[in-house]
Amino acid sequence: MGRLTNDQKHDTRPRNDRPPRWATWLMSRFSPSGLEDELQGDLLEMFAYWIKTVGLRGARWRYILAVLRLICPFSGSTTGQILTYSQPGFPSREPQTIFIIKPAMVRNYLKVAWRNLLKNKSFFLINTLGLAFGMAACLLILQYVTFERSYDSFHPDADHIFRIELDSYQNGKLAFRSATSYPAIAPTLKKEFSEVAETARLFAARTNVVTYQNIHHREDNFYFADNSIFNIFKIDFLRGNQATALTDKNTVVLSETTARKYFARENPLGKTIKLGRTPYLVKGVYKDYPKNSHLELDLIFSYLTEPDAQTSWGWYAFYTYVKLKPIARVEQFRAKIVNLVQKYVPNEAKNGNRSELLLQPLPDIHLFSNLNQEAEANGNGQSVAVLSVIALFILVIAWINYINLATARAMDRAKEVGIRKVAGAERAQLISQFLIESVLPNLLAVALALIIVQASAPYFSDLTGNPLSLNQWLQHDLWLPAFGIFLGGTLLSGLYPALLLSGFQPITALKGKLSHLTSGLSLRQSLIVFQFAASIILMVGTLTVYRQLRFMQEQDLGFSSAQKLIVRGVLAPDSTYGAKVDAFQQELLKARFVEKTTTSTHIPGMEILWANSARRVDRADAVDNTLYNTAIDDHFLEAYAIRLLAGRNFNRAFGTDRTNALLNETAVKLLGFSSPSDALGKFIGTGDTLQIVGVVKDFHQQGLQKGHWPMLLRFRPDAAQFFSLQLASTRNLTQRLASIQAQYERIFPGNPFEYFFLDDFFNKQYKAEQRFGRVSGLFASLAIFIACLGLFALATFIAKQRTKEMGIRKVLGASVPSLIGLLTKDFLKLIIIAIGIATPLAWYAMSRWLVDFAYHIAVPWWAFVVAGVGAIGLALVTVSLQSIRAALLNPVKSLRSE
Amino acid sequence: MKRAFLGELEEVVLLTVAALQEQAYCAAITQNIDQQMARSISFPTVHTTLQRLAEKGFVSSQMGGATTERGGRQKRLFTVTTAGQRALIECRHLRSQLWDQIPTPILLLWGA
Known part of the structure; x- marks a missing residue:
């Protein structure tokens, strides 16, 4: 169709004034032989006419219909009166169809098919049912799969957005791979690399209570973020200005649903809500963040003001997102940033440590990322x-x-x-x-x-x-x-x-000699x-x-999880908290249905985010190893039935146990002690210096998908983020819960009483x-x-x-x-x-x-x-x-x- | 066919061809009918009808000039053949004969 391309050069009309291109193509491809030229011309004229009479939409519609009817194989002349054209110029044309299917035969085929179905009803039924079930299963799974794969692809340019992954090597071995990284990375990337269009940091805060006047809610899904997050993620503002929403300190933006929770119908802009005790000014409301994202954003607070949160090359608690310019070569950029940390932390290499920065494509995070400190329980x-x-x-x-x-x-x-x-x-x-x-x-x-x-x-x-x-x-x-x-x-x-x-x-x-038909x-x-x-x-x-x-579920976890009721500690402890914690436990133990109590910062089934690098003090050539900390009181080992392999448990009476530590077996091996008893009395440095007084047998801090963590147990009887109560039995549970709640509310007034059972909590991981x-x-x-x-x-x-x-x-x-x-x-x-x-x-x-x-x-x-x-x-x-x-x-x- | 018969649609199209004279091509005919009659006849229908008329020998056609508004493509211009003229005249004759058979008082009653 040399003609066609020629025309389009002349065609100076705006693009949308033209008939649908596919219909024109269809016409050129299938028009009755010899008539293409004139029909195309006529149709163009008609299209212009239709635009005038019925508008653009109608014109397009009619154009398409006309094309379909003209190329339809059954639309030829059906008079059959005189089949040859007497006039020259009208090319002779047989009433030939493009397809082999003749309408009359189709009717016959359908009739025969129908009769066959009726003849073999049971086969037909089985066929159709089987197919229907198969298709339904396939469609359902397809929907699920499509949803899982749709994560985070709703952002414009999602394929240019990456999260920075931090891989840490200690003594040449991979120690951990973390989804969070250092806060100094984002500004450095933006400053040094021309490929980077935008960077933003997110700091995941711990669960906390948000208050407006007398409305309190416990919030789990909120972050402190740079204002540039709005240039990377698609967050649609309903109120407020997204260019400046989080540029000032102590400001916050809320999702629509969250805003309604606190403000009902009031206009939230300019109001103040409190996070813990700190007031934040509401500067915006955005449309609820989609569910198919690896982040859940109910509230976004302005970024932290501590200097450490700007420049630290050691505090890895920050999700860093990078948006590259469309022209950027991703592979080259990857190669450039891998060893970025070495440039800014030259000391690191001396200690045999090394950090690598990697790029994780945003849409891959949900399904293919499985790092420490993920923002959500990822899909698989x-x-x-x-x-x-x-x-x-x-x-x-x-x-x-x-x-x-x-x-x-x-x-x-x-x-x-x-x-x-x-x-x-x-x-x-x-x-x-x-x-x-x-x-x-x-x-x-x-x-x-x-x-x-x-x-x-x-x-x-x-x-x-x-x-x-x-x-x-x-x-x-x-x-x-x-x-x-x-x-x-x-x-x-x-x-x-x-x-x-x-x-x-x-x-x-x-x-009828087909019985030897074997190929079928x-x-x-x-x-x-x-x-x-x-x-x-x-x-x-x-x-x-x-x-x-x-x-x-049946594996010995190394601790006892049966009949353990966990009560959350208060969110904002004050100086008298230690005494109150003791009083609460004393009260509980008076009632006979609570056999043992203990307090700790972490309970089994949680990912431990409190990590320090530690090294042996007794060796000059000792290297850093990451240990995961849990602070416990002196009853923890007993209440959880965790075995001591060597040394002793913490003891309140000594008064000096705050500078002592317990290790688990994995940590002992990691630090290079030959046996548990070898570690006793030795010192390790983790910022402060701690003396090892005991070694406990490994217990499963997390589900059996994960191995044992090298753990460091510290003695802090007042750091009670969780109370673990060993119940004598689970009879009369509601009644007993009520009495525990009464004690809790008497001793810690104003704090919500929240509890759960440890085995349920632990099994959630599966x-x-x-x-x-x-x-x-x-x-x-x-x-x-x-x-x-x-x-x-x-x-x-x-x-x-x-x-x-x-x-x-x-x-x-x-x-x-x-x-x-x-x-x-x-x-x-x-x-x-x-x-x-x-x-x-x-x-x-x-x-x-x-x-x-x-x-x-x-x-x-x-x-x-x-x-x-x-x-x-x-x-x-x-x-x-x-x-x-x-x-x-x-x-x-x-x-x-x- | 012993005697070519002219259908109502064919008659309308043939008359329009005659009326448009030198400018009788498919698009123009369709637009003309669309503007003058209360009912609209689609383009493909007119196209088919013209083909049928050509098969019956009532119209002849030749390729005519191209214009820019039709993308430089040629038109097929139709003219009424003698057979077509005869068929139209006969048709008209037949109709007026039937009209004449209606008694005048009734026609008056109709207000025609």
Whole structure:
């Protein structure tokens, strides 16, 4: 179309005044032969006219309609009166259609398809149900996966935004990888590198109470941030000016929901709220920050004013975000900043330490980042990938059902194909016939699947813990994949049977000599093998996940978590707090249902953020190691039943224990002591100098995904952020809680009483695995169900086909069991092959999954036995139902039926 | 066909071709009908009708001049052939014959 490009050069009209380009292209491509030029011209003129009469929208619409009608293969002249053009200039034109599908034939195809469906109602039902379940499962998973992958991609230029990761090496070994880094990095990057468009720091504050007049709320999701955060993240202001909202100190902006919580309908701007005791001026309100982000931003306070928070190259508690200019070369920039810290902290290298800075792409943080001090419990990229594979498996299994049944029924259709061919049907027409036929069940299945998805969406989002309101979301993103699955399914599942059926030689087809048709059979067999192999892998996977979960929950944690009630300490302690803490515990111990009490800054199940570098004082060549601190009182070891390996516990009576320390085994090894008793009496320097008085056995501070931390226990009986109460029993719990609460409120007036049970709290760390187990279990059983559905239909069909054979065998003296065996044997062989294929694959996949856990089981061998026996059993039941019926049939009946 | 029959739509289009004379091409005909008649006939319909008329031998066509507003593309200009003229005249004749058969008082009653 040389003409077309030529025109566009002349075309000086604004772009949106032109007809839709795709329609023009369609016209140029498919217009009736010889008429393209004039029709294009006419249409252009008409378009100008329509713009005048019905407006631009209407014009475009009419243009598209006109094009579609002009190129429609059925739109030619239908008079058929005089077929040749007498005039020169009108090129002669046969009423030829572009497609091989003739409308009259389509009607016939649909009619035949419908009759076939009615003839084989049960097959049709099984086909459609299987497809519908498969599609629904696939759509649900697809939604979940899409949501998980959508994290943080709503920011404009999300692919240019990075978080700085800090990797710290001590003695040449990787000590930790942290999501937070030094506050001095952000200004340095901005100053030194021209690629950097903007930087911002976020400081995660601890939970605190926010007050406005007499409204108090405990807030968990707030940060102190540079004002430049608004230039990096998409935060839409409803009130206030985002250019200056956080430039002054002691200012704050709130999300819409948070603002409503404190101010109801008042205008929050210019009001003052208190964080702890410090007042902050409200300078803005923004639209609620989307849920699909790794940050939860309910309130954003202005950045810290301490000098350390500006210039420190050692305090790694700050999330640093960098936005690069679009032209920046990311790889080059990565290389430039890796060793940035060495330039500013030259001393570091001398001590054998090294810090590296890495870039984490913002959209990857949710699924693929697993560092210390993450801002949220991140998603798991691996399980999202596994779920996608499961979704695909289920869909393919459902499609295979269709292919299997369609090819199995090839015999039934052979005569029809033969007749059609004799009557002059071309192969292409037959292919299109069978494709059209596969539209029917697929269409019905899609409709059913959409209904299933709608109905089960709330349960599914419960199961996956997805916070999104699915219904709102369904509108946008469901139709396209649904359509894709429908189209792909129709083509994929329809094409093979269509090719097979249309390839019959009419003469053999009509003679009925197709029984030796083996190629279809072997493919069918391999498809069944695939279905069952996939099902077995899913089954083994589910069993392994459950087993690992059980293992983690039953593992000896190194401390006792039973019947421990945890009460939070007050948020803003004052100088009299120590005395009050003691008084509170004394009161509790008077009541007999509290057996032991202890206080600490951390409890098991928490990530410890209080980290120091420590080194041995007795060695000149000693190097720094990061230790994780917990401050405890003298009852902690006893209350938690943590064993002392050497030395002694803290003792209040000594009065000097504040400068002493307990280590755990891991820390002892890390510092290079030969044995626990070797460490006793030695000194370590962590800013202050502490003497080691005892060594405790390792206990699991965090879930079994993580290993043991090197821990340093300090003695601070007054630093009670948590009270751990050992209850004698859990009877009369409400009553007892009430009395504990009464004591708490009497001794610490004005503080909210908050409590939870330690085992619940600890097990929360396994939530992701639990969810994964439930979801994969659900879909594994669905996959097996669909596979069995297909097997059932196939067995039914084959039993029917062999009715006569069975009759003859019976007449000749075959016993019923031998007949059942004959019919079942073929299928069993396939299942056993499937087990053979699935076993190594499942073993490999599950060992890969288990490696992520610091403490894990071996892949349980019995899972393979259970899955294998289960698969055989299910297949046997499914198949033998039909086999038995066929074998029991009276030969008189089966042989008479002709 | 023994005797070419002229449908109502065909008649309208053929008359418009005759009325437009040198300027009778598909787009112009469509616009003309659109402006003069209360009902709008779509462009593809007119196109098909013209083809049908050509098949019946009522119009002939030749390629005509291109203008910039149509992107430099040629027009197909239609003229009414003698057969077309005859068909139109016959059609008109037939109609007036039928009109004449309606009694005058009734026509008066209708206000026609």
